[in-house]
Amino acid sequence: MARHVRKVTTVLLMIGIMCVLVLFEMDTTDKQLWPSFLLQDLRPCACNRCVTEDDDQWFTERFNTSLNPFLTQDNTLSENDFSWWKKLQQVNTNFLSYRMAEMKVFEIFPEQESFMDSRPDRCRTCAVVGNSVNLLGSHYGPLIDFHDVVIRFNTARTVGYEGDVGNKTTLHMMYPESAVDLDDNTHLMLFPFKTLDLQWLVSAFTTKSVTRTYTRVKSTIKANQGLVKVLHPGFIKYVHEIWLEEKGKYPSTGFLGVVLAMHICDEVNVFGFGADKDGNWRHYWEELRNKHLGTGPHGGGQEYKLILHLAERQKLNFYRGR
Numbered sequence: 001m002a003r004h005v006r007k008v009t010t011v012l013l014m015i016g017i018m019c020v021l022v023l024f025e026m027d028t029t030d031k032q033l034w035p036s037f038l039l040q041d042l043r044p045c046a047c048n049r050c051v052t053e054d055d056d057q058w059f060t061e062r063f064n065t066s067l068n069p070f071l072t073q074d075n076t077l078s079e080n081d082f083s084w085w086k087k088l089q090q091v092n093t094n095f096l097s098y099r100m101a102e103m104k105v106f107e108i109f110p111e112q113e114s115f116m117d118s119r120p121d122r123c124r125t126c127a128v129v130g131n132s133v134n135l136l137g138s139h140y141g142p143l144i145d146f147h148d149v150v151i152r153f154n155t156a157r158t159v160g161y162e163g164d165v166g167n168k169t170t171l172h173m174m175y176p177e178s179a180v181d182l183d184d185n186t187h188l189m190l191f192p193f194k195t196l197d198l199q200w201l202v203s204a205f206t207t208k209s210v211t212r213t214y215t216r217v218k219s220t221i222k223a224n225q226g227l228v229k230v231l232h233p234g235f236i237k238y239v240h241e242i243w244l245e246e247k248g249k250y251p252s253t254g255f256l257g258v259v260l261a262m263h264i265c266d267e268v269n270v271f272g273f274g275a276d277k278d279g280n281w282r283h284y285w286e287e288l289r290n291k292h293l294g295t296g297p298h299g300g301g302q303e304y305k306l307i308l309h310l311a312e313r314q315k316l317n318f319y320r321g322r
């Protein structure tokens with residue numbers, strides 16, 4: 001017995017000495033608190049792999065850690081970014097009316113959870129669930145629901161498809177033309193293309209007076225007002241310019257969701273992305289009506305390639321479905 005104890009003690013002692021040696025090799029000039037440094041500061045998060053781990057030069061050249069993806073009172077849209085954003089839909093609008101709409105948003109929707117709280121002891125996992133038909137028969141449902149944050153898009157459905165897509169939704173990204181009702185625990189996340197989209201959001205929770213954009217839209221929406229978030233238009237510009245190198249007119253909601261997840265989560269798993277065998281983006285809940293849909297105004301092929309590339313670099317895990 002005593003011999004075992006001595007053996008274990010010796011091994012522990014050796015590990016201790018090795019740790020100390022390793023630490024002295026490192027640059028410790030700005031680390032003052034040794035105990036927390038020993039246990040925590042070595043890794044950016046507590047997952048098996050963190051998005052921001054290691055010095056992948058290709059990634060760090062693109063990924064902007066200090067960028068807040070959400071529109072907030074402390075993170076409003078600059079006039080410069082506004083000039084880029086307003087060209088997305090060629091609608092006549094000026095910065096002043098944008099600012100008025102933005103202020104109304106801050107009035108109606110109180111500041112809440114920012115998701116920008118990364119810590120060495122946090123392991124937040126994100127499932128980004130696209131709407132691709134490749135989810136059918138995948139049985140990913142329980143795996144998807146196991147994530148801390150589940151992100152879905154536009155008219156995504158779960159009822160009747162739980163086994164393949166899960167039933168939990170944390171963030172539901174949409175724009176007025178793709179809006180759906182949500183349950184009380186889901187964050188409605190607006191993806192704004194134009195000033196009118198912000199006005200629609202406010203209207204949907206107050207006067208219900210906005211009923212049309214370029215098409216008929218829902219005048220009201222069921223969702224928890226305290227959980228509403230708005231994606232920063234400057235974030236759309238960042239994704240378009242930095243990540244997509246300006247391919248396509250603007251990023252798809254799905255691809256924005258992937259980059260968003262890398263910013264708010266420590267580990268990102270991607271499901272339900274990719275065209276069907278004819279090159280069309282088909283939803284898992286419907287038959288394809290337009291056989292030549294392709295990927296619409298988005299650089300679909302480019303986005304898909306980039307997701308695969310991020311998977312190769314171990315910045316996310318890609319689930320192909322079937």
Ligand SMILES: *[C@@H]1O[C@H](CO)[C@@H](O)[C@H](O)[C@H]1NC(C)=O
Nearest residue numbers: 061063064065066067068234
């Ligand atoms: C990262 O984002 C911040 C905040 O928007 C911005 O000030 C900064 O210039 C960006 N950094 C790079 C390298 O683009």
Ligand SMILES: *[C@@H]1O[C@H](CO)[C@@H](O)[C@H](O)[C@H]1NC(C)=O
Nearest residue numbers: 145162166167168169183185
């Ligand atoms: C999802 O399914 C689980 C297990 O079947 C159930 O307990 C839970 O209430 C469901 N959640 C929602 C939001 O429907």
